[in-house]
Amino acid sequence: MATTERPRRRGGARARSEQREGAASVDTTVLSWYGSDDGGADTPRRTMPVAHVWLVGLLALVIGALLNAPGIRKTALGQDLGLQRDVATFFADPLFDVSHGLYLDRPRVGIQDVIGRSGNDDIDLTLPGPIKNVEPEPPKKRAYSPQHQAALYVTGDSLAITPGESVINKALATQSIGILGVVDGHVATGLARPEVFNWPGYLSEVIGRDHPDAVVLTIGSNDDQALTGEGGGESFGTPEWQTEYARRVGGLMDAVTGDGKATLFWVGLPPMRNTERYETRYRLINDIVKSEALRRKGRVVFVDTTKILSPPEGGYADYLTNADGSVVQVRAGDGIHFTRDGGDRIADEVLKAMRETFDLDSWMQTTTTTTTATTKPKG
Numbered sequence: 194m195a196t197t198e199r200p201r202r203r204g205g206a207r208a209r210s211e212q213r214e215g216a217a218s219v220d221t222t223v224l225s226w227y228g229s230d231d232g233g234a235d236t237p238r239r240t241m242p243v244a245h246v247w248l249v250g251l252l253a254l255v256i257g258a259l260l261n262a263p264g265i266r267k268t269a270l271g272q273d274l275g276l277q278r279d280v281a282t283f284f285a286d287p288l289f290d291v292s293h294g295l296y297l298d299r300p301r302v303g304i305q306d307v308i309g310r311s312g313n314d315d316i317d318l319t320l321p322g323p324i325k326n327v328e329p330e331p332p333k334k335r336a337y338s339p340q341h342q343a344a345l346y347v348t349g350d351s352l353a354i355t356p357g358e359s360v361i362n363k364a365l366a367t368q369s370i371g372i373l374g375v376v377d378g379h380v381a382t383g384l385a386r387p388e389v390f391n392w393p394g395y396l397s398e399v400i401g402r403d404h405p406d407a408v409v410l411t412i413g414s415n416d417d418q419a420l421t422g423e424g425g426g427e428s429f430g431t432p433e434w435q436t437e438y439a440r441r442v443g444g445l446m447d448a449v450t451g452d453g454k455a456t457l458f459w460v461g462l463p464p465m466r467n468t469e470r471y472e473t474r475y476r477l478i479n480d481i482v483k484s485e486a487l488r489r490k491g492r493v494v495f496v497d498t499t500k501i502l503s504p505p506e507g508g509y510a511d512y513l514t515n516a517d518g519s520v521v522q523v524r525a526g527d528g529i530h531f532t533r534d535g536g537d538r539i540a541d542e543v544l545k546a547m548r549e550t551f552d553l554d555s556w557m558q559t560t561t562t563t564t565t566a567t568t569k570p571k572g
Contacts, residue, residue, distance in 0.1 A: 316388050319423050323443035323485075324451060335406070338556035342371035343547075346403060348396070349411030349460070354378040355531045356460065359540035360409055367544070369553045373403050383415035384441045387422035393441075393448045400448070400455055407551070408449055409543055411460040413482065414529070417474035430477065438478075443485045450492040458546055459486060460539065463498040464509040466528025471509075494546050501538045513538075 258265060337343040345364055347357040357376035364370040377399075382390035392412065399405075419428050420437055427434035449457045459482055462475045479499075486495040502523060504510045511524050523535030531539070547553065 319394070320384070320387055320391070320441050321393050321444040321448055322440045324447040334550070334552050336552035336555060337369040337406075339368045340556075342369055343406040343551060343553070344373055344404065345370050345407045345409070346373040346377070346399065346405035347409045348377040348399075349379070349409075350382050350414060351378060351380045352414050352462070352530060353409075353411035353460070355533065355536035356411065356539035356543075357409065357536075359533070359536040360543050363537075363540045363544050364547075367553050369556060370407075370547075373405055381415055383412050384438065384445065385416040385418050385420050393445045396445065397448050400452065405455050407456050407458060407547060409458045409460065410449075413462050413478045414475070416478055417470070429474070435477070435481065439481050439485060442482055443488070446485060446489055446493045450489065456491075456550055457493045458496055458543055458550075459493060460496045460543065461498050463502045463531075463539075464507075466509050466511075466524070468509060491550075494550060496539075496543055496546050498539055498542065501542050502535060 335343075345361070347353065347360055349357065354376050357378070361372050361376065365372060379390055382392065384392060387394075396408075396410075400408075416438070417429055420426065420434060420441075424437050424440065427437055446457055446459075449455055461479045461482060462471075465471045465475065479497075483495045483497075486493040499507075502510070502513070504513065509524075509528070511522060511528075512520050513523050514520050521534040522532050523538060524530070525532060525535075
């Protein structure tokens with residue numbers, strides 16, 4: 194029977210030696226792909242200069258940057274103020290302009306819409322000022338009951354979280370206050386950096402959607418820095434900074450209370466372990482907020498936390514003595530945030546302010562009187 198012999202590839206030590214010698218002679222400035230079209234023999238199929246490879250890679254990076262320009266710009270703007278942020282925004286801003294002008298940012302927007310993250314790259318640098326020539330009458334002391342509860346919304350930066358949880362727990366116990374969700378905390382935010390988080394714009398959406406009767410807000414601990422955004426550019430503490438910050442505070446207050454329904458309870462910044470920082474920075478912020486709140490009596494209430502978190506002689510304290518003589522830790526280890534006992538103290542002060550503003554308890558007297566009158570005497 195006849196057999197067909199398959200062609201053999203050249204092998205052996207000599208062949209391998211020749212292959213090594215051939216490999217050594219290949220021009221290192223090109224890349225080669227090898228294929229087999231003659232039964233297995235390796236022959237050059239295609240070559241591409243290294244410069245072309247670099248060009249393709251660079252082009253891919255540019256296209257990728259253009260497609261993701263909105264996210265790149267938001268990341269650049271969100272960096273801490275300084276040289277690194279300046280350099281990043283120097284490149285990110287024109288990249289975004291080109292991407293938007295060529296509609297290359299649309300695929301990213303479409304993907305975000307599909308996955309439920311619409312508007313994730315939006316940056317709102319506008320900050321409203323106070324409402325001018327409008328001085329609505331302070332609302333009358335509104336009465337609430339279990340049948341007609343006050344809708345409460347609690348929000349703010351990281352300092353709002355622990356006290357806010359305490360506020361919610363104590364508010365529920367009144368039975369005349371209903372809660373609009375858990376504490377809406379946004380860490381490391383304030384009025385100084387609207388590109389990081391725009392509080393007036395955000396709260397306007399919340400107020401328009403949920404229509405709260407009472408808003409408990411804690412912000413300001415991240416505002417001891419230069420201002421950015423519309424009307425910004427001022428260094429901390431200068432007269433220009435104080436004027437612009439007061440405008441932003443007043444604008445936020447009016448954004449929350451402008452519809453005449455919501456009352457804003459703005460929780461002030463407490464003493465901190467870094468006494469110098471508190472005295473030279475946070476006290477100024479408190480003074481501005483307090484001043485703007487006084488312009489809006491009945492609509493905005495400033496909740497002072499300095500006395501309730503200080504010893505009798507004033508200043509900062511990690512531990513305080515309760516009325517029953519027990520000593521409790523009220524501040525967290527960082528000297529800024531709060532323990533649960535500290536949060537409870539702030540919550541008690543907030544509920545005190547709410548009782549002075551609203552009628553939360555008269556329903557109990559009415560219920561007691563009605564029950565007594567309808568109960569038949571024995572015998």
